Amino acid sequence: MINILVVEDDVKLNYIVCSFLNDNGYHAISCKNGTEAFDRILEEPVNLIVSDIMMPEMDGFEFAAEIRKQDKAIPILFMTARDDMGAKQKGYSLGIDDYMVKPIEMDELLLRVAALLRRANIRNERKLTAGSLVLNEEETTAYLNDVELPLTVKEFNILFKLLSYPNEPLPGPS
Numbered sequence: 001m002i003n004i005l006v007v008e009d010d011v012k013l014n015y016i017v018c019s020f021l022n023d024n025g026y027h028a029i030s031c032k033n034g035t036e037a038f039d040r041i042l043e044e045p046v047n048l049i050v051s052d053i054m055m056p057e058m059d060g061f062e063f064a065a066e067i068r069k070q071d072k073a074i075p076i077l078f079m080t081a082r083d084d085m086g087a088k089q090k091g092y093s094l095g096i097d098d099y100m101v102k103p104i105e106m107d108e109l110l111l112r113v114a115a116l117l118r119r120a121n122i123r124n125e126r127k128l129t130a131g132s133l134v135l136n137e138e139e140t141t142a143y144l145n146d147v148e149l150p151l152t153v154k155e156f157n158i159l160f161k162l163l164s165y166p167n168e169p170l171p172g173p174s
Contacts, residue, residue, distance in 0.1 A: 001027045001137070002117060003044060007037045007051040007063065008079070013102075017050065017079070020106050026113070034058030038066070045137075045157045046074065048116055050109075053080040053087060061090055068095040075116035079104055128163045135160050 008014040018028035053060035
């Protein structure tokens, strides 16, 4: 299942977007601000982020910048009322992948999500296999040579995330 983090402080819009994504085969994770989103990311792996810009506590720019420090590859889509070129330039310079201006067309959101996932080479699979290592996301289990590995949920999520992007180089020492 593809996990999509929706970071939107408008409760009604957040609910609509999450419900729409869930109804279309994704698993939407609802967050009202960037701080809450960081807590959720630690709990479960995320494949794509849809974020507002204007939010309390931490705005979308700061959130995207912090995400990019930790993960250079995860697709980020800004969904915002800000339609000025300055906001778009700042967002893209921080490393976002796409930008939608509210009000959004939900079917267009689906098209953009699918395109971002395709470009990121993220497949809607619940099992990952690397040699004799098999990870089952649904059961949160890992098997090496058919023997279950004793991993914590956090360890499993990190391993699953790393194997979800097999062609990405690991960051070297700075």
